[in-house]
Amino acid sequence: MSVDELSAVAARIRYHDGADVDPQRSPRPYLTVMTKGAVAATDVGPDDHPHHLGVSAAIADVNGVSFWGGRTFVLGEGSVLLSNHGRQAVRSRQTGAEGAMELLDWVGPDGSLLLDERRTISVREGDDGIDVRWSSELIAGHGAVSFGSPQTNGRDGAFYGGIFWRTPFLTARVRCADGEGADAAHGSLSPWLAIDGPDASLVAATDNDDMPWFVRTEGYVGFGPAVAVTGRRMLAAGERLRLDLRVAVLDRPPVDPASVARRLKAER
Template sequence: MTRTLSGLVTVPLTLTCAGRPVARYELRPDVERRLSPRPCLHPVTTLAGTPVTEFAPADHAHHLGVGVAVPDVAGRNFWGGRTYVRDRGPTELDNHGEQRHREFKLCDPDGFVEDLDWIADGSEPLLRERRTVAVTPLADDAWALDLTFSLTNPSDAELSIGSPATNGRPGAAYGGFFWRAPKGAAAPAVFTATDEGEAAVHGRTADWLAMAGGGWTLVFAGATAETRRDPWFVRTDEYPGVGSSLASTSRLAVAAGGTAVRRVVTVVADGALDRARASALVRKAVSA
């Protein structure tokens, strides 16, 4: 990535791999405020052109392709939809925030470095984010999307990040990196190096986790020590989605001026991968 840009970019960016378009990055999705507008990747495809993301589906309109979404940043909702309130359950609140693109530091067809502000109530940013996205070819039928996000607390007081799980809803520790996959006629398969099925992999840590649908496989890997310690949030039957959990059993505190960093590398492959090939491609992707 060598081209430097500044200012507000208002058109979607197209990312390419081996000369083929594989992802579009939308800076200003046309969604309602209650869906917590945020830059996202959609559509994302395999090298053969099979879509592997979904945007604002009927079952969860606040699922916006691939990106970073957090349901509780100091009580503000940057996930979209209802907020889980302890002893009340999912509740409609006027607490939705927005991630606003500030500038690209670098931008090329194979990736970018972006600065964003996480805004709520029209005030100063609750968080400032540096987001780095890179596309890497792996094989004739596979490529990797490397996404790192660094969340900095610009205030002079500690800020904490939560989830429905930390607010009283067991098993719902979503928040952080999130990938909404397309819903097919049958639920996708999901597996790690040792386990298989949603019940066996959801809420647990694993070096990598694969989701396989009709004609595609996604393999997710945490590529920093902190990310590897984050449990995976997994859904297959209700809808197909995979994310990492910033706040699984307790709130994540970000000190004044402090930064939380996470990196997730995702292999995007045509066809069905077995464990051996999924593992091999992840190793190549993370070390690339």
Template sequence: MTDTLVLRLDGRPVGRYVYRSALATDHAPRPYLHPVTTLGGTAVTELMPDDHPHHLGVGVAVPDVEGRNFWGGRTFVRDRGSVALDNHGAQRHQGFPMREPDAFVEDLYWTAGGTRLLHERRTLVARELAGQAWALDFTFALGNTTDAPLSIGSPATNGRPGAAYGGFFWRAPKEKEPPAVFTAHTEGETAVHESTADWVAFAGDGWTLVFAGADEATRRDPWFVRAAEYPGVGSSLAHARRTAIEAGATLTRRIVTVVADGRLDRGQAADLVRQAVRDE
């Protein structure tokens, strides 16, 4: 069974959200956005690509919550490498406390082995910006529903340098040439990866995505960036060390993504980020 909704701006569809799907368990079933499009209709997400079949458009994915894999695919184990384990969790849709054409609030449970580990309150808002651009405002709040601390990790914290993925993640379409990657002060995948820039831009063939941390906690998270191997951008919840969520506590992050037609330059990207990031 697949259940979906469509985000719209002035009646124009800009994103399809799949909140229930029949994905295989090795993909760590979870809600996702795909396709997401520019106002001109260009798709800027990819679903289940051959290089990483567990990449699902735009969403929240974490490879290690107390040893449970909510990312999909193999699990990186210290001193063993990437191993296929029967440890996949799932994000289960519970309901929409609020649902409008251009926004929704969703409740989910993160479950593994029949146990609820986290309750998530997810809020998505689509906003028009000046010119041929719009912004996706994506907030997720992960609340520990157990009676003990939960620890979030990544392949990096488990012994694989440079692989601190886990959190918000956007898989962009793979094209003939890798996208250009830049921030306000630097450019190139190597320079931008693991930085804590205020924003990161991806410029592809006729489209640009600009990702910005929209609160203090999110701005402290380093960026996870891939361009040459595959095009993907995310924030790192567990970069140098594991991140704990105490019993009854909540971890919240907010990322705003500018979705634009055309290839933006540094100045244009900065201007749109200023429009898009609004303190609530």
């Protein structure tokens, strides 16, 4: 496994190419993140969901191929382990002072190309923490593509898929513009999301204003803007889908998460 340092805060932010990830966990590059105080803000391969890989672009159903890993929800059967796992292969990479830019192939289990991706990851160190931005442009360069989730396939509430952040927190306080608690945030289009763990806090924002937040705090704590919620998302051949997640990684809960999110949104 190769690990790239992304910036002067490399002791806190590392990018892994995912080459040694088990095939049933949908191999893909991922980030591991710590706060300025060296507290872990991501979890990789936890016992409850071994296919959760820190921060990654993970979608459960792309033309029936899993880029999420683990089991697949099948209507009438539940979650079953299928031989449908894809992988993300890095085609090229450029690194600079504040981040990395990659071109990737999304490859099906039969070796077919489903998507091209242009990915940019940047990190900045501020007075109150570390800002992480992950931006992906998915390109249907090999034919039409359909994105789904367990919810679109029949499992209510399980609309995860997109840029997904798995935390190591056992419990967390959740806040958003629509109220406090996971029930208020899950499915919300709030312009900001705050996840306060025992020893670290995360404030998230996104340019994907049409993608509701997937938020879970029972069993594990994880979140991300969701690609497919009320129905499958379609891309015609040649079309593009932009994904974006910006997160301030803090050592303590912010008094005003909305102002932190506005700062994140203003960064280019």
